[in-house]
Amino acid sequence: MAPLILGVLFMSVTAVSALPAGSSSSQAIRVPHRRCGPVSEFFGQTADDWQNYGTDKWLEDWTSSHTADMSSNSNGFAGAFGQWAIGNPDWSCRDDGSASSCDLDLCDNNVLNNRGGDIRNAYYVLEAVNRLHSYFTGISQAFETSAIAASLSKESWSLTFYESKDNTGAVNTLKRVLTLSTTIIGIGAAFAGLGPAAPAAFAGAMAAAASGASAAAQIQLNAAQDDTFEKDADLGSILAKIVVGSMKSFTSANNQLVAGQHYENSGDIKTYLSQGAFVGFGGVDKNSVIDQMNAFLLGSAVNQLWTQQKVFILGGGQCGDGQGIGSGPQDYGVCRDGRAWYLYYWHEGNGDFLSEKQWGYVTMPPGADQLGQGDFAGVSVADVINSSLDSYNVAEYAYDADKAAERVQDALGNGWRNPGAQGPSWEGTFTIPVCDVGDAVYQDWYAKEYILEEYDGNARPVWCGPICSNDWDKTKRFIEAANMGNFKSPKHICTEHDIDIYY
Known part of the structure; x- marks a missing residue:
């Protein structure tokens, strides 16, 4: 890989309070609502709540003591946890085309409301898994657009940033940009989860996301090694294919993680949820993701041309x-x-x-x-x-x-x-x-x-x-x-x- 570069590069997120359907005011977040039951006391969860109430350790203990349940449930971790926490063994949170595979309807859920001292942590995990699922869905939706391809597929790369008697040199130089794309794509995956926030609080989770996305990008890059191009615009189309393919491939991590598996050596679902990284996640800012990815890829391409x-x-x-x-x-x-x-x-x-x-x-x-x-x-x-x-x-x-x-x-x-x-x-x-x-x-x-x-x-x-x-x-x-x-x-x-x- 080269400087840069992809990783993917650059996406903004706005954190919002987590209110179940029917909740209308953050002022009532800490007040138990008679209809919803005890769980409503914990609505409006934040990463600090996750950390202050030891949810990482609680989740580690839960998975250790429910390995048999996860193995026997066809939906793995999510199904076993759904059955235990809300009485729903079909709570899969899979990316399988279903719009309801990860739905949460927690008011009047007797299973959850009867979990006593485990209600708080169970609720935090339910929300975090649901929002991790929305993170992957958001990335997938962001890269359904042709904006990346349209922006990168230019005829003007070498004409603008390269001065040479032989334009072949410029095109060969641009090929090196492809090797940088894996890092940029990793940057982008982390940015999709962090937005403009500092990463200190969620270091483990965001490093895992970047690593997973970079691994997905490397697979796409290897598959594109035989691609050739003779003009500048081809660089954009190949870059776009790798970026879009990588980010869509990365979303497959959703299914492996919710099943309780590791994804490309980047960690399992506990790693991605650690420190409450997704418990209050507000969604992927798709436009910011695209804009930042474009900027990183452009910078990488210009750098490769100028350093020659x-x-x-x-x-x-x-x-x-x-x-x-x-x-x-x-x-x-x-x-x-x-x-x-x-x-x-x-x-x-x-x-x-x-x-x-x-x-x-x-x-x-x-x-x-x-x-x-x-x-x-x-x-x-x-x-x-x-x-x-x-x-x-x-x-x-x-x-x-x-x-x-x-x-x-x-x-x-x-x-x-x-x-x-x-x-x-x-x-x-x-x-x-x-x-x-x-x-x-x-x-x-x-x-x-x-x-x-x-x-x-x-x-x-x-x-x-x-x-x-x-x-x-x-x-x-x-x-x-x-x-x-x-x-x-x-x-x-x-x-x-x-x-x-x-x-």
């Missing part, structure tokens, strides 16, 4: 420049923690020794002016720079697909970030090579005032020192990562002045 060209990021000096190392293009930069960072593309020269442009010049990367609008509205220049900076800080120039998958699982599993909510500025979406030139301020290098340049047809930076962190080895690694190995332009003037250059 001389596209890079320079910065590290103070915002506003004025430190004697030149000035960057303000419209294509960000100020972050008091330091300025700029996005560049070194346009190669025309080879004419009589031309001022024989050595090339710096300008914006191909298509950078199209980001943030129209077909490419979901990704901004700031996303490119911020994501790349975070990737660089984690793994310098070695942030690959494996690192992307590892970091998503770490973020979700340890609860320190919700990649889907962050969007395409999440690390790994972009891995444009970064060079921190801040140390140049304190050096006495020849022509250091030209390290940074504004975009201009006559602007050619001059790098007569170890510009990246004042370190020759790091500078050489940057030069190679930015596809400028054996590229004479940035050091031409230096060598003319007998300055030794080690990159």
Whole structure:
């Protein structure tokens, strides 16, 4: 896999109070309703309630003591629990076309209301299973739309973001996006359950969802390995097929989980319900899911195209420049923690020794002016720079697909970030090579005032020192990562002045 990338990438959810049919006011949530019986005292459940009343441990104990019931019931866990909790052995919660397989009608349910001290936990589990079922249903419905295919099936990928004499190179580069899609799809599955919320409270459940969706995506990707394409739009159609197929395949996890089985080594239903992740789940925001998935896939595709060209990021000096190392293009930069960072593309020269442009010049990367609008509205220049900076800080120039998958699982599993909510500025979406030139301020290098340049047809930076962190080895690694190995332009003037250059 590559940076990114899919995982799937980006869906928003709004949590709402859980009121059974007939309840109309959250004000009455904690007041027992004579008609419904004791269970009504626990309506309006939250994840805190689940945790405060030890529901994870209660469910673990219940499954351990009812293994025979689950084995003998044709619907496995859900059927056995339905029979025990509400007197319904056919409560399957399967995704089998039935609109009522997971219905809950808890008022006046004598079985549940006679469970004494188990009523609260049993009710929480019933609601959580029902809402987990709605999570999978929501994902399935979101990807019944052709929006993904319509958005990704463009003829303009390489024409917009790739400048090359041979367009075949662009198409081959875009194929690498497919390997990133599994991580993006995992991100999306977690985002569908979390929405904009922080993952800390539901780390185990969301990591399981991301892992399960990524596994489903890998199956789809393997099945698509023989797909070929000769033009840009084919990338979109194949990506759409993998994304839609992966998310629909992931919904099959519903049937395995409610039956009491594990899904693709991501855990069983106890893992997915842990910490009350779904007990108050309000549903999948389908539009947000689609929008975020598009943004991640677009970012991944642009990144793959740009990292095959001389596209890079320079910065590290103070915002506003004025430190004697030149000035960057303000419209294509960000100020972050008091330091300025700029996005560049070194346009190669025309080879004419009589031309001022024989050595090339710096300008914006191909298509950078199209980001943030129209077909490419979901990704901004700031996303490119911020994501790349975070990737660089984690793994310098070695942030690959494996690192992307590892970091998503770490973020979700340890609860320190919700990649889907962050969007395409999440690390790994972009891995444009970064060079921190801040140390140049304190050096006495020849022509250091030209390290940074504004975009201009006559602007050619001059790098007569170890510009990246004042370190020759790091500078050489940057030069190679930015596809400028054996590229004479940035050091031409230096060598003319007998300055030794080690990159």
